[in-house]
Amino acid sequence: YKYGRSTWSWIVWQDNSMNWDDQVRYIDLASAMGYEYILIDALWDNNIGYEKMEELIKYANSKNVDVFLWYNSNGSFNDAPQGPRNRMNTSVARKKEMKWLKNVGVKGLKVDFFGGDKQETMRLYEDILSDANDYGLMIIFHGCTLPRGWERIYPNYVGSEAVLASEMLIFSEDVRKNESLYASLHPFIRNTVGCMEFGGVLLNKYLNKENKEGQERLTTDAFQLATGILFQNPVQMFALTPNNLTDAPASAIDFMKKIPTTWDETVYIDGYPGRYAVLARRNGDKWYVAGVNAGEIPVNLNLNLPMLAGQNVSVYNDKKDKKLLLEINKIDKTGKIFISIQPNSGFVLTR
Template identity: 35%
Template sequence: MKELFYTLVFLIFFTRLSAQEFMLSSPNELIRVELHQPDEVTENWYFKVFYNESPSEKALIPKIEMGLARNDEGFSSNLKLRKTGKIKSISEAYNLIHGKRSSTSNAAREVTFYFRNDSGKKMNIVLRVYNDGVAFRYEFPDKEGNFSIDNEFTAFSISVDATRWLEKWNPANEGLYQQMQGDSLRGEWGYPALFHDRDTIGWYLIHEANLNRTYAGTKLSNTKDINTYNLVFPNPGDGRGTGKSKPDISTPWQSPWRVIIIGNLATVTESTLVTDVSDPVKLKDTDWIEPGLVSWNYWSSNHGTKDYQIVKKFADLAEKMGWKYTLLDWEWDAMGNGGNLEDATAYINKLGVKPLIWYNSGGDHTWVPATPKDRMLTHENRVQEFTKLNELDIAGIKVDFFESEKQNMINYYLDIVEDAADFNLLVYFHGSLVPRGWSRTYPNLMTYEAVRGAEWYNNVPTFTMNAPQHNTILPFTRNVVGPMDYTPVTFTNSQYPHVTSYGHELALGILFESGLQHLADRPEGYYSLPEEVITILKKLPAAWDDTKFIYGYPGKNAALARRKEESWYMAGISSELWEIEKEIALKFLKPGIEYQLKLVQDGEHDKAFKISDGKVTSEDTLKVKLLRRGGFIAVFEPIKSLTK
């Protein structure tokens, strides 16, 4: 009888191994990941991902193939599973100085799969299943030496029937997202990539996080198979051919996390999974880091910083509006018409505003000749320059034109951020990579461009008609994964005109999150607004305590509510070519509190507002009307408690 018992146990275990190696669910049981062995079609081990809200048994992602190739060994089709580790519970809470949520918590289950290749060399795969997604990464645990990674075989099998929102890869990450379904395009695609599988009702956003000095940035490519999105390394020509495309590693080693945010559209939009899996803060002192609004003269004046008188006008704007910062953009080293850099910083600081300053990242990796382009290149350069900036009471630096995500450039980004932190300098990047979670690790990194923002009204006439739809996609794609320096809230026109309403433009200051929020219009564009709107812009936060999805669909409309302390700010926009009306439940407000409402929506025409006041609670609904390509904002400030 005892022998029979052990035989049955062996058979059950063997059957389980033959069909399915392992299954791991999220703590809330909504997401399930299965590990499967290679089969006749698939050479590599693979994950299968299910979303349990689905009405069908179909997998949300039927196959995620895995594996790596080192310059000395392969770790893909030749892998044998040695053992599966014990399931661990992950429960974490942490704070962020800026972002969509100041106090963040997450829960996950984690397991490690221990593999060997034919030579007996070890590679582990660590899997975490969170309530809002999946993350996995590779490990080489042995202390063997130095290697290069020749290839990563991570690949997502995604049916062409899934609706997708993808941005064609470009080194500055400033393309337009395209909505595709059916005969979708082949190509290389930047992060993050959004997918909606109608059969399983699931939404998912593919990204990577905690990229560090030990790897290069990756992107997605379906050039070989239209249904398979492979992770690929940077192109050799990126950064004018400087740097190696394939990363060098030293073991023991861990890869960045491969992240898939999963759920309904609200789950995806509100997720903090990218920072959840990133390294905790490395700075000992963060009290000096202050998010804030910034006046910016480039959008309206192009060569504004070259003119001392224009610099003064934008400093005056920041002072009158109560904004913390003003930016001295390119050409500050050629400033004239009554003053130079020293005069400008003295004037700005006397007003109680803090100056920020622009730099070309420089070096042989960029084609852009704009100066100064030699101040960031080495540690010695940076120490010398940052010492001067401290003497001028300059609060932070904008560094531009990186044009590569090769490993050498990842190191360059992090060198700048770390050295700047030693001098209490804020940092933000333009012409850059998309956020990978660094703002948690280095909170002095305030924002990134990596978006086709309002600057493109200066660049091409086509952005005029692209912008409305593009703006409604960004809250569900690019801005999900980290701060986004779109430079919003522009009412007047720059090189090419708007077709969005004033209500639409006003809403972008709330809808788009950025630790340094550049409001890009010229001073008269703000001074001519109604007093109620000016008052809102004076008090507008640049960092939030909470964020809630209200409604939306990428490419059509979007509405979010964000909380700062006890006040809520809600904003919505539309790209539709007709007027729409929305009735919004105010359940995001704190129950038992009465709020003073200030509603600013589209008026009689696209350059007019309709402003109204009222008192509301969480049990009320709010009716809003948006013109075509329109928008609205609503501000809720607590008045009193309704409970005894």
């Protein structure tokens, strides 16, 4: 199974984006970013259809992009209307669908709307994982329970939401106001239990397709980049939009083109739940250090980073004007560097 990065239209462009033209735009975005995947979300079965989906998958593959498809888990404990429905809840239906998925080249599924933690539902999770593995399909769960060690059991398990995730930034002003607070908690609580498919890194100033008014993002670009490192999931559905290629800071787009999703080592650097969090993660021989500030005043930190001692590093940060700032700094030979994180902001430091 190949882990990686993905685009998905639904998070910002919502249900109305579930059409051929908008999905082509997001395939092209994935291609431009060098991302491995696109997630085509709910309602594709009616709005695009199975036959056209086969054509769309071929188009994605021509751009070196593979496809995840969304499914409703359904069953007697789930009456959510979004389709495809009743394809995952019985063995016969599931295997028939997965055979088609394998044949047309789909690489993974996002299965949504699970009805509680009762035994029957817990069995459904593992039945889906087991059958999908037989067909070479990766699985992400959404609207779901906390993962319980599935990474160690099923090689095709690549994430669970199980958190107040990015979609609630679209739907709730209260969640937007507390975005930095929650981000300072996840590295200590939710993401320590298992991988967390948050679906974040939003670079639109307003969290809708028009990006002119409405749900204003209250955190900075530096904060958003930091969450891409702080939140761990082997397949990350990032919330970038096609317009970000031209209206987001070029340094942010360049960073997001190179961002990894798997880590060989993670080191706690500093933090306190609900105030701020700083982690260092290593992918191969490259270190990323990221932090966020949930407070109302700047957090000034003297960080100890012996793994980067004496090296020049790129620092993505901002000042009071909230504009993303990229600077080259040198960490001293003892591994010390001073970082100031503005309120509702963050930073990333990498070699």
